[in-house]
Amino acid sequence: MYQRKLRQVCSVLPPQLAAMVSQLPPEQEEQLEELRLRCGSEITMVCGGREQPLSLTRPMLCTRDLLEHLVNLASSYSTYAVEECLRQGYLPLEGGHRLGLCGTAVVQDGRIATIKDISSVNLRVAGQHLGCATALLDALGPNPGNVLLVGPPGSGKTTLLRDLVRQLSDRLDQRVGVVDSRGEIAATVRGQPQMQVGRRTDVLTGVPKDQGMELLVRTMSPHWVAVDEITAKADIRAMVRAGYCGVRLLATAHAFGREDWQRRALYEKLRKRKIFTNLVFLDGKRRWTLERVEEGC
């Protein structure tokens, strides 16, 4: 499985870089989380949460040409075909991996039109931990209410959400609609989800979360609607509306623990109206605690 993952990653790398990555020892291969390329600096990788040089014996400098080559390969030499993703600073890759991009943003009418002069790239190797939500789903019971996964960046919210979606769909036979605005949950490439999200799951990509939720509720009549990262008031308004339609919600939110969640103004409406009856707090070590909230209005 790791070898397959590595092959997918290598297929978008320029040949000289692919050769280095394919020579990684098996233990690093398994733990590979990210490849980081910064123009003019040595290429590094993140393995087991630690950033280190890609090769200690043959250090490789990242050049502009290498970055250009990498971005061209990742977009199949067609950045216009992935313009919307580029606006959001990433490129989706086959296998669910993704390329995060940094450079000079071109802003038109107050909106990022594209990113040019790419200066650094973060290739995130996708990892799907099948079964990681089993214990949580058991704890939630047979007929769970709305679930919110709260945790800091890198705490595994999306991974847990993805497996919850998969298990709700396959294990509990529920229809799940996923609004995957940034392609992080299902990682759809040309209509094909690259991650296992379940047999009864419908994925809507490339649409803002609030519009996506409304669209899914209207057209796919899901039992559940899942979204990753509540970041705007519009998302919360759409959730409230979806809740009125009898759809159950599954979402993630950024916060460093319970206190931080209570403090954040963005989530005030969610807290007051008690939209989510199951709050799952994740720490940075992939552990979670479930807190039940009495149902709101």
Add this chain to the structure above:
Amino acid sequence: MLKTMGILMVLLGAAGTGGSMALAVYRSNVLLRQLLAAMELLHSELSFRRTPLPEAMDALAHGSQGAVAAFFQAMARDLALRQERSVAVIMRKNLMRSSFTPQARRILQQLGNGLGQYDLDSQLRAVSLAEKRLQERLDEARAQQAGRIRSYCTLGVCAGLAIAILAW
């Protein structure tokens, strides 16, 4: 008898040379027409379907014939191989191998320098520019075609006659 046959052969050879030059003029016009049609197809593929370049080049190959089809087929293959840094490099390599006229090569290379790198509007503008320039070349070539073909044929025959008279 032998002398007459020799003179006839010289005459035919010279006329044939003139004819082949005239044929080359005709072929270059056909090539320009095919390239123009390919650019129109590329424009549609990009604007309506946002087709990625490897697939778009494949579609152009299937929609063309002869040298133009071979060129776009080679482009599609090299793009799918993913060995080269950019479209410009792949375009240069394949243009070097092609039998296109220097003018057509220049137009395509300029298109290739920006192809695949920017947003859709820029791509469409670049393709439109290539279309416009190919159309201009084609109009020029059409205007000159009849005169040039006639000149080459006449020159061939006259040169043959001249050699025949000198050799008599």
